[in-house]
Amino acid sequence: MSRSTLRVASLVVAAAAMVAVATPAHAFRMIQNTSVGRFSAGFAVTCSNSVGFVHWNTRSINWWHNTANQGSGKGTALSAAMSAWTGVSSANHVLSYAGTTSAGWSTDGRNTILWASGNGCTGNCLALTALVLQSGQVLVESDITFNNSVSWTTSGSQFDTQAVAAHELGHALGIHHTNLTSTPRPTMYASYFGSGGRSLESDDRAALQCAESRY
Amino acid sequence: MQAGPKWRCAVAAGAAGVALALAVAVPAGATTLRRAGLEALVADNHTVVVGEVLDAHSYWNADNTFILTDVRVEVADVLKGEAPAVMTVTVMGGTVGDLTTLIVGGPELFPGRSYVLFVGHADLPGAARANTVRDLAQGVFDLRAEGGVVRAVSQASEMPLVPDFFGQAEPPGGVRGLELASMVRTVRELAHVRTQGEDLK
Numbered sequence: 001m002s003r004s005t006l007r008v009a010s011l012v013v014a015a016a017a018m019v020a021v022a023t024p025a026h027a028f029r030m031i032q033n034t035s036v037g038r039f040s041a042g043f044a045v046t047c048s049n050s051v052g053f054v055h056w057n058t059r060s061i062n063w064w065h066n067t068a069n070q071g072s073g074k075g076t077a078l079s080a081a082m083s084a085w086t087g088v089s090s091a092n093h094v095l096s097y098a099g100t101t102s103a104g105w106s107t108d109g110r111n112t113i114l115w116a117s118g119n120g121c122t123g124n125c126l127a128l129t130a131l132v133l134q135s136g137q138v139l140v141e142s143d144i145t146f147n148n149s150v151s152w153t154t155s156g157s158q159f160d161t162q163a164v165a166a167h168e169l170g171h172a173l174g175i176h177h178t179n180l181t182s183t184p185r186p187t188m189y190a191s192y193f194g195s196g197g198r199s200l201e202s203d204d205r206a207a208l209q210c211a212e213s214r215y
Numbered sequence: 216m217q218a219g220p221k222w223r224c225a226v227a228a229g230a231a232g233v234a235l236a237l238a239v240a241v242p243a244g245a246t247t248l249r250r251a252g253l254e255a256l257v258a259d260n261h262t263v264v265v266g267e268v269l270d271a272h273s274y275w276n277a278d279n280t281f282i283l284t285d286v287r288v289e290v291a292d293v294l295k296g297e298a299p300a301v302m303t304v305t306v307m308g309g310t311v312g313d314l315t316t317l318i319v320g321g322p323e324l325f326p327g328r329s330y331v332l333f334v335g336h337a338d339l340p341g342a343a344r345a346n347t348v349r350d351l352a353q354g355v356f357d358l359r360a361e362g363g364v365v366r367a368v369s370q371a372s373e374m375p376l377v378p379d380f381f382g383q384a385e386p387p388g389g390v391r392g393l394e395l396a397s398m399v400r401t402v403r404e405l406a407h408v409r410t411q412g413e414d415l416k
Contacts (some may be wrong), residue, residue: 033317039316044373054317059340097355105340106280107316120307120318121258124249126377130308133315140314159377164247177374191379191384192247 022189027179028188028207030054031171033133044176047210054131054174055176055215062098069148074161077154083167083174084198091212095169105145107132111166111172126150127164129171133180142172156195158161163187163197166205175207251353251374253387257405260335260349264288265317265378265399267329269301273309276341282316283342284309288332294399295406305332307347308326322348322355323370331356331367332400353386358395368392
């Protein structure tokens, strides 16, 4: 093999290696509702999608906590999960723990987090998020139900309440799962990975900043 | 009345026809679900069918507290249990007027498309022990044509699954899915084994 051929070959190998290790800085996706008039669970789209995505028209989002069936200490974990999203810079969304409620899994204008064994979340369902939308893409309410037949902890062991709450609250903000697979894993990574999900990563923050800048 | 296997070819042809349309849509998956293998899906649901969605009707439940949707499915093949020629499955969410309730991680059921559906009882808001897709996205397999073969792809293939007790986190068949014919055989066998097991008790 000639020297020039070797040089070209080594350049190609080097370039391929760079491509192989390169990961996009951000790979978050947003939830798009295309279901007006029919039944759907929504779709994953990029921030620049021309149809848009589900979003709040208000920045102040109060969450109520139904403490029935929950075990102990969950309020602190929920507040911490909310604080993570509130703390995102260049995004003015404020998620607040508004107190306790007896409200359930219902469309009542109140964002509620609760523990139950029904609500369509049973068996292998650990937690479920419902989004209530007006005019197609405008979020007006969200409820999160945790399956109380599962063991929920606040210690970081499986299943970690704060990590799952942070993930579900991300969905309630209109954020879908990220395509990013590198570590540290974003909270919106497409799998439960323990208490590491408590803290937001750059990709998570960029998703909320995207919603902030677009709406 | 049970629908007969004569419908299988029609389902396969229909699936081939909609394959391109299916390819452009990436269903949303979210929520937190623990992975359920085929064995668990068969065990936990009383009925498994292959069928085409005819239509969907959304409405407020009796308490006016939640939007539900009745989905009518023309049954092509019954793999477990019994089903009428047209069965109705109730799911959470839907659109009534200007308001939509979207269940993140719920099943996507579009009129005119065919699926393998795992149907069981679950308590929905205002509908106790409803006939529903209790395993949400894990309980629905899209039918897609690939190289002349119809494959069944779990709607959970694009969503987070908590690993099951065996450490597996991928739904049956993964993103490529299972050959429909093979899946049908497996589900029938699993259902048969369960029936025999129950007889022995």
